[in-house]
Amino acid sequence: MDFEEPGERAARARADLLTAIVLVALGLVIFYLSWSMPRLEPRRIHPATIPGLVPMILGLTLAFCGALLGWRAGSIEAKGGWQALGRVLVSRPAVRILALLALALFYTLVLVGWLPFWAASMLFIFTFILLFELSMTDQPADPLRSGIWALAIAVTAGWGIFFVFERIFLVRLP
Amino acid sequence: MFDGLLLLGQGIGHFLTLTSLFNVAWATLLGLVVGILPGLTATMGVALLVTLTYKMPADQAILTLMCVYLGAIYGGSRTAILLNIPGTPANAAATLDGHPLAQQGRAGLAMGLATTSSTLGTIVGIFFLAIIAPLLAEFALEFGSYEFFWLALFGVVISGQMAGSDTPLKGYIAGILGLLVAMVGMEMLHAYQRFTFGIPALGGGVDLIPAMVGAFGFAEILSSMKHRVVARVASVNDRVVPSFREIFQYWRTIIRSGVIGTFVGIIPGVGEDVGSWSSYALAKRFSKKPEEFGKGSQEGLIAAETGDNAVVSAAMIPTLTLALPGSAAAAVLIAAMLIHGIRPGPMLMTENPVFLYQVVAMLLLATLANLVFGLSLTKLLIKVLAVPRERLMAVVYVLCVVGSFAITQRMFDVYVMIVFGVVGFVLREMRYPMAPLVLGIVLGDLLDVNLRRGLMLSDGDVSPFFTRPISAILFAVVLLTILMSMPMVSRRVTGLFRRLAPQGRTS
Incomplete structure (x- = not known):
């Protein structure tokens, strides 16, 4: 098919x-x-x-x-x-991929190690959501709503991953 | 026979504790969510979870991973039915009839049928796992270096041919690339470090887990973020629990699909998607109402979902007895078993015979949990479908970083993950299948060491590779597989069969 x-x-x-x-x-x-x-x-x-x-x-x-x-x-x-x-x-999907790649590399190579892992992750998640909901799209979301969601997810996930992995399952984080 | 039943009883009894049942519950739910979310695959879920479970006792860790694996394969059917997007590649065939059923206002029935047939598929697979695995393990004790070399090669070749692409050539190339990755680092025969280019971290070779997290995690994130997708979830207004008759009027289809799934599962590196498509195609061929297929056929949906779930159980047969992964996710399970000190292979039944039956018990518990959650948490699970990818994938990437770092605690492994993610994404975009690549990485050492050890034993003579009975058969199978992937050969063979077939049975 x-x-x-x-x-x-x-x-x-x-x-x-x-x-x-x-x-x-x-x-x-x-x-x-x-x-x-x-x-x-x-x-x-x-x-x-x-x-x-x-x-x-x-x-x-x-x-x-x-x-x-x-x-x-x-x-x-x-x-x-x-x-x-x-x-x-040079299509739009290619630009989205390159933007994601740049963000992921910046997070992994620069932020992780420079900031505590939970903080670096929060910053990455927040920027990622805003980038793809507001900028890299032809139907941008409401900035305030998107910002609140991005903040909530970033804080919850950043802290949640730290807590679950390092505290409950005793796994060391970068 | 009775020993087997006793061990099976012990296996089940072993996991009837509060801790185990708690792990079954959360891991299955997590697997379901992973499967439901498009862009998150079963292999990715299992690879990411290895990190979380590596401080657990071995039995609990493998139980957790198995529940995630089975949960994800089943969970993907829900997305296929309600969204017309397969939640995991295994559920692609389920979209053909699952979604039309949902559009006809019978989404509940479709979900119920998918849930029940998934359970039945797993049970058929478990049945064959319990019967075939001990026999195969005993038979495999006779294998020497020559046979293991051919088995490893067969795994890569068959996976390359059947993994699904526009040409088997791409499957073979992916397999060779995987084998080459396995050549990096210290080789096992003379302890010589190959292709390390002075980088000490490469001395131990490329670890499977970071490579898998990259190829199935990061690459999947890149693929799913390529376009913006708005989910349109079909509504569920009818009952979810199917009647006995609705399911068992198709008992022939269930058994046939279960057997096909089992067969596909036993073939190394050929995953759930092939099991699902093959079951679907055969169900259509033998159906009394083939015209309904693709328009909301209950039989079609049952075949697809029985087929892929049977693969999961059956994939454990070569995984446990030969250390040849039956699917991509099974490759991660092998890595996880090794981390926990369990050595899959022919010696497993001698060293740790209880473990095989514990795996049977794990699958049984996982499929029962799937059944319970699948039929009861309908509304809650539908909510998962509405999560936008933009909000999910950032978190998944963070998990990819954690997943590749935590086991050896080296940032080098995170870089490996990124490289495999980017290369994996580019290869996927050009339709190179990932399963042969993974199989190549897993089987590279086996192939390399056994070829050279075999040559050493025969003082450089290659004839034992072709004259020992099992070796000769395996060689013939490998050769036949390669020949059949050549269009001119396969056309002639198909033509020959058509001429030999009775009139009217040529379709």
């Missing part, structure tokens, strides 16, 4: 082509790294048990599958596929 639009299919075919190139390159790099991995001769191990054996096979198989994927993607008729792929990358 496939409900996807032709434009989406064309974009995926082109994305597959790009991925195929990455996979072939990755497979070959892994093969090279495994080939040049120490074979532990001084330890007199059996040559059929060298540490690089399985990664070497996997690298080659990945490159082979990548090549097959590229061949398959290339044989799919994808008129306007590159343009469709370009549109996907």
Whole structure:
């Protein structure tokens, strides 16, 4: 069952082509790294048990599958596929994803460690809800209502997670 | 036989304590909520809960995780019926008839049928788990390195082929990527550190839990926040508890779907969604009223929900006896068992025979809790559906951070979670299935060590991999699976079967 639009299919075919190139390159790099991995001769191990054996096979198989994927993607008729792929990358969902990613990274890499975990989490949850209810949407919610909800959830969840994990289940938090 | 019954009785008796029943109640409710909320999957729920349970005694921790797993798979049916969105991927087939039933004003009946058939599906799966697992464990004691190598490869290959994508090639690629992730860190045969690039934290390899929390938690958050979704919940005005006749007039469908679900569950890495779709397709084929399927067929809904729940119980068969995860969530359960000092695999029945029957008891208690909550807390559970994603996903992300940090208490694992989340999201967007990736990570060590150990035992000779009887069979199955995934081969084989089939039975 496939409900996807032709434009989406064309974009995926082109994305597959790009991925195929990455996979072939990755497979070959892994093969090279495994080939040049120490074979532990001084330890007199059996040559059929060298540490690089399985990664070497996997690298080659990945490159082979990548090549097959590229061949398959290339044989799919994808008129306007590159343009469709370009549109996907600058579409509204892509912007939402990037905003979420930026917020999540800022929380994890900067806030956690700089503030106590519960405070960092409260701040993250509050900003997240406001961002997606007021800004990253075509139907913004009422700011006051949204703000009250965001505050309530942030405080409850931030404190709740701290209490449940650290106090009840004795799990250490970041 | 009687030993088995005695152990089963002990298993059930073991959990008839206040603490256990309390854990069953809250964990099942939590599982139901996880399943009901679109964007939260069973695997994600189990992966996040591992953290919360890791200071509990082993039996209680696994009981809790099992209740969340089963609760989530069942809970997703409610979303499928009322919202026309599968709560978890396992419930996609349930939307086809569940939602039309709700639109016809029979949402209560649909929920009742889904609840009862989920319970029956689990019971069919439990029945086979109790019977097959001890036999398989005994049989598996004869397996050596050669057989385990093929089993590991079979797991990744079959999962890659059946996990559902636009081409099996993507499943295989996901599987290889998973296997490659497992190659990072110290290898088990000569204690050599591979692909660590001087990063000490990579010495122990990539832990499964942070990787799973990323691939099933963070990636799911990114997927579900891509668009803004406004929930339109169908109203429930009719009775929820179905009559005996409404259910058991489809007893053939229930048994068939339970058996199909069990079969799918036994196949490594092939999850509940495949069980549900296969049961649905076969129910339609054998139905007296196939024209009603997709328009609110009660039989269709029963088949879908029996099928996916049977998978959960049956997935425990390879998980416990071979340490080959029967589904993605079962992979997390293996990790959780190892954390708690339980070693799944052929030796489990020798080292800890009670545990298998304790798992049977856990599933039984979880499904009974599902039945009770599912039929009684209708109104309350519907309220969960109205929670906007914008308000939920922020909290879930915080839980992802906690879930990946808490077990080893390293921020490195949080970074692993983020990397797996982003890569997992991109792969999902391009239709790469996640189950083979997970299976690759779990089975990578097994495959690597057994291939090289086998070669060491045979002094570099590869022939035992193809000449030992069980190895030869497993090799043939792997080869056949790969060949059948090639369009030109599968077309010819299908054509051959069509020619051989009697006239009129070609559909």
